[in-house]
Amino acid sequence: MNVREDLQAKLSRFEELERLMGQPDVMSDSSKISNYAREHGTLARVANKFRSFNTMSDDIRDLEEMAGSDDPEEREMAEEEIAKLRVQREALWDELLEATIGGEDANRSRCVMEIRAGTGGEEAALFARDLYEMYKRNAENKRWKTEIMDMSVSDRGGFKEIVLALEGEGVYRELQFESGGHRVQRVPETETQGRVHTSAATVAVMAEPEDVEINLAKDDYRVDKFCASGPGGQHVNKTESAIRLTHYETGIVVQCQDEKSQLKNLAKALRVLKSRIYDHVRQEENQKRSDARKSLVGSGDRSQRIRTYNFPQNRLTDHRINFTLYKLDQVMGGDLTPVTGALMEYERDQMRGDTEIAG
Numbered sequence: 001m002n003v004r005e006d007l008q009a010k011l012s013r014f015e016e017l018e019r020l021m022g023q024p025d026v027m028s029d030s031s032k033i034s035n036y037a038r039e040h041g042t043l044a045r046v047a048n049k050f051r052s053f054n055t056m057s058d059d060i061r062d063l064e065e066m067a068g069s070d071d072p073e074e075r076e077m078a079e080e081e082i083a084k085l086r087v088q089r090e091a092l093w094d095e096l097l098e099a100t101i102g103g104e105d106a107n108r109s110r111c112v113m114e115i116r117a118g119t120g121g122e123e124a125a126l127f128a129r130d131l132y133e134m135y136k137r138n139a140e141n142k143r144w145k146t147e148i149m150d151m152s153v154s155d156r157g158g159f160k161e162i163v164l165a166l167e168g169e170g171v172y173r174e175l176q177f178e179s180g181g182h183r184v185q186r187v188p189e190t191e192t193q194g195r196v197h198t199s200a201a202t203v204a205v206m207a208e209p210e211d212v213e214i215n216l217a218k219d220d221y222r223v224d225k226f227c228a229s230g231p232g233g234q235h236v237n238k239t240e241s242a243i244r245l246t247h248y249e250t251g252i253v254v255q256c257q258d259e260k261s262q263l264k265n266l267a268k269a270l271r272v273l274k275s276r277i278y279d280h281v282r283q284e285e286n287q288k289r290s291d292a293r294k295s296l297v298g299s300g301d302r303s304q305r306i307r308t309y310n311f312p313q314n315r316l317t318d319h320r321i322n323f324t325l326y327k328l329d330q331v332m333g334g335d336l337t338p339v340t341g342a343l344m345e346y347e348r349d350q351m352r353g354d355t356e357i358a359g
Contacts, residue, residue: 003100003351007050010107014040014047035210042107046099049092056089101173101347105207105282108172112149112206112275116161118181120199123188125158127309128201130332131182132162135175137334144168149268150256156189163256163272165208174336175205177343180304186311196312200305206279214274221273222246223266228257243269252276321346 017040026032063085066078100106115131117124139146145167152160166175183200191197228242242257243265254276256269308317314328316339323342325331331339 003097006100007046007053007096010043011047011050011054014043017043039210042109046096046107049096049099053089053092053096056085056092060085060089097348097351098344099173101344101351105176106173108207109169110165110167110208111172111175112163112165112208112272113175113178114161114163114204114206115159116202116204117154117159118200118202120184120197122154122156122158123184123197124199124201125154125160126156126189127182127184127199128159128162129157130184131201131203132159132164134332134334134336135164135166135178138336139166139168139171141334142168142171142174144171148258149272150258165271172205172207174340174344176207177306177340177347178203179205180306182307182309183305184309184311186309204279206275207282208271208275209278214278216270216274216277220248222248225262241265245269245273247273247277250277250280252280318343 017036020026021033021036021040026036060082063078063082067075067082069075069078113135115128115135117128120127136146147165147167149163149165151162154160181200181202183198185196185198187194188197188199222245224244224246225240226242226244227240241260241262242255243262244253244255246253252273254269254273256265256272259265259268304320306318306320308315308319309328309332310317311328314326316325316328316331317323318339321342323339325338327335327338
């Protein structure tokens with residue numbers, strides 16, 4: 001599906017949702033109307049822009065017919081208006097390319113991020129914690145909401161794994177490029193001789209689907225209940241509040257023990273499970289058309305080493321676009337804009353090279 005087809009699909013879905021929300025059976029179902037309204041709101045910005053783009057294209061075609069008139073005055077007026085509309089339409093097309101970075105999920109306002117320690121033992125867990133704090137500060141700067149879904153803490157306070165949900169305008173479009181392997185080069189807290197070590201963590205960013213998009217019945221997964229435990233096995237909860245879900249078809253396993261309430265843990269685990277199932281389906285679709293994909297930025301390959309954080313040199317390098325920034329301290333402080341901006345600009349250039357304004 002090219003950019004224009006993707007935009008048309010979004011507009012069609014937007015108009016379909018407008019019809020659905022006006023139906024009596026939907027209006028009487030608070031859960032369904034809420035899900036439809038959220039999806040409608042997510043699509044509104046890009047759908048309305050593309051509707052305006054189509055209107056401009058129709059107006060240009062009408063004016064091109066007028067430009068063939070035998071009346072010189074009418075022809076001159078039409079040509080002036082065509083030139084003006086083409087400039088406006090080109091600017092709107094650039095806005096649409098910006099809004100569609102990320103494909104079908106570009107305008108989702110919710111996503112799930114998983115950060116896991118990789119090679120490097122305790123230092124990798126500490127790096128995973130630093131990445132979490134970096135993304136959390138970035139979210140605060142963007143005024144996005146964050147919610148911890150689950151975590152596993154190491155002995156020194158790092159994270160073996162942490163799962164969080166983020167919500168806000170542009171959240172998935174910006175964070176989708178964070179999926180992959182992150183490598184750190186620095187002197188660990190545990191190092192006594194001042195030697196630089198290399199360790200790693202992996203990040204996965206998944207769009208969070210609406211409830212109506214993933215049909216998940218109770219028979220599709222197994223629920224296991226167990227006692228939650230704190231760092232290093234401390235503070236063991238004697239009630240079975242922790243939840244583990246196993247999806248039969250895909251084998252995906254999700255667990256949540258962050259809340260004291262079993263029902264809250266179940267609700268969080270279901271959100272993560274739906275996101276992982278949705279991501280699994282999307283990854284399969286992407287694999288089918290990967291040969292035709294020119295850009296590496298949006299591939300989301302979790303095994304790919306995408307970035308190196310070199311603390312001694314205060315340097316960040318994104319290997320996908322050969323981007324280097326000597327402001328690592330600012331990035332770790334939560335200012336990801338130079339990095340995400342460069343990645344989105346690269347993707348935008350790839351899209352602009354692959355598409356053209358027609359009609």
